[in-house]
Amino acid sequence: MTTPTLTEFLARPGKALAKGPLAMVFAEDETEIASTLRHHLDLGFKSVLLLAPDSFVTAPDVLAEPALHRIRFDTARGDDPIAAVNAVAGAAPGLWMYYCFNAEYLFYPFCETRSIGELLAFHAEERRDAMLTYVIDIYAPNLARHPDAVSLEEAQLDRSGYYALGRPDPENHNHPKERQLDFFGGLRWRFEEHIPQNRRKIDRIALFRAREGVALRADHTFTDEEYNTYACPWHNNLTAAIASFRTAKALKRNPGSTFDIETFTWHNSVPFEWHSRQLLDLGLMEPGQWF
Template identity: 75%
Template sequence: MQHATLSAFLKEPGTALAKGPVAMIFVEDQIEVDSAIRHHLDTGFQSVLALMPSGFPLAPDVSAAVHRIPFDVAAGDNYVDAVNKVIAAAPGLWLYYCFNAEYLFFPFCETRTVGEMLAFHTEERRDAMLTYVVDLYAGDLDRHRDAVSLEDAHLDRSGYYALARNDPDNHNHPRDRQLDFFGGLRWRYEEHIPVERRKIDRISLFRAQPGLQLRPDHTFNDEEYNTYACPWHHNLTAAVASFRTAKALKRNPGSTFDIHTFKWHNSAPFEWHSRQLLDLGLMEPGQWF
């Protein structure tokens, strides 16, 4: 279904915001748009909103299954503002956001839906879920100059770490159950990445509530939403497998000529399976088995 504007969609969403979880996919370029949308449809989202430039094509099967909304990041449209508008229009619904060439994985996602996973997470009195953005990259940049290949995708199997997240309003003491996570291409090529964009943690899955606001650093104005677990035990976490950083590093004139391959001794082929991410410690099943 096609909509004239985001405001027009939110004014008359029909059944798109009647039941969650709802996925928002922000399309920045024409790379792996259809595959990203299909992946999230298969994951079990009740509705998928494709916020994308009007001139970008979609495969017929994808176009028929999503709510297409004109949106152009390159022209200055701000995805943070768009997420916050959807939050205001959908109180109580579980929402998710990502970009094209990104793919959500969670424990046991091959046999369970995102709705089943979030139902369990809700029973644990959690309203948000931490996701790690795991960088993917093509193994052969001579064949895949945009660094994107689903068949030749690789990831880093080590090099991830966390630092305390200090609270400037509390004498810079560490925030309770909050950490800043780093690793992947943003760590290995940090000289090409602005400091404020080096973190790999993102609260991609969250339940909308009145007054909730996403901030540009992928955190929320409700600090409990930014925690990785509740106070009494470990909770579920998920991962977003993403070509976004690899694309940017190869597109940017300041970095593309310095990078002939992203592979190193700790690269491994990506298996497109949650078991690999669990084994690498890149997501946590918590109490869900």
Template identity: 75%
Template structure:
């Protein structure tokens, strides 16, 4: 199922948006694109859209399982525009978005589908879920020069923190139930990261509705979507483990020569299991057991 661009998909393939949850994967490069698609297909998404240039080749076991939509990176970062167009075309459906070499984890994801998790979340009258983007990096940069390795992946076990999110429309008083989260490589190498890109929070799972729009800073026009919990108790949160920052830092000429290794005393091997992320406090099960 291949479409020349998003306009073509929305005119001829929009039936794929009839049942959610729906995943959108934006391919910045071919790195671990196939494993990203396999991971989200295995999670139970009813449809997976992959936005990728024509010259990116997909593996035989995933090419017929996804909806491939032409995506021209030369025109700049079109993610916000494309997500908003899908929102407008799929009101009422749960949507998710990420980049290649990023993998969604949620509590008990090894035994429960993303649809089951979102059904519980919706019963708690929640239409969005906070995700933390947790940086992964290869332990041996001499062997893995782009800092990406599924078999040799590490993450930071400490160093995460949150700050109040000021409201410019209310004399910069903190917004209710909203925080800016920081940590990982964006914190340890912040001199190489522009300030607007240092946050690690992303509302990656959300229910589309009429008039809703995603903003450039990964927040939504409806402020309730940007909250980490409801007023009554803590809610589920998820994690997106991501090689994206490590890859950028090692491929960027301005930072690559300053980094011989990403490992430090608080590095630990990633076990590719939700229990590790729960134990480290990098996602929250809320009332779901």
């Protein structure tokens, strides 16, 4: 059976869009596709869409998962993930959705014992339709051994160096946007000379409830400003984190930066424990009122 394009899939989605939450994984290369898919399947997503070129190979057992749906998609040839997220959202209003790229792994408070459905059910009870996630860079410590900077077994992250600035409001130059911040840190901060200014932020509204007339923008925020807030006006809300090799991969593959970087390790590097408790302890996500 041939792999459908996104247009073909959305015309006949079967049960894939019947019940959420739904995850979209965009494969930009073949790095850790299987581990990315397994991680999100294990979190309890009802459907996981793999958007990848037909030539990308991944583990047969993962592809055989009933919840997994493969879609022909090629970012190298101009297919746009932002447009794809909006197309899927437009086809399933009301559904909770999540999107990421290969070699990225979602973590949220207590994810080892609670499903993504439980998380979003609580978040919805607090009248929230979107959740802020921080993209936390992880990287291999030894680039001679792992030239693409990817190692699940030896992954490290920065334990400090994260900060936030008020998000400017173009319509009110005297005050930043309410309950919105631009977050920075990790490799995009430490190697900012190699990162375009408009790509240095590490915040992404990666979890959201699809709604008619609300669209994802290229900077990973939404056209509804309330979707972009980190909390409601009354108290702190849940936030999540995405452990991501994506920036490390790009810095080592880009000819303009690869020879300038001998290692990503510095005095604030610590082993990544692949556990939500570490991210909570480092202040890289917020449990809000959920215990």
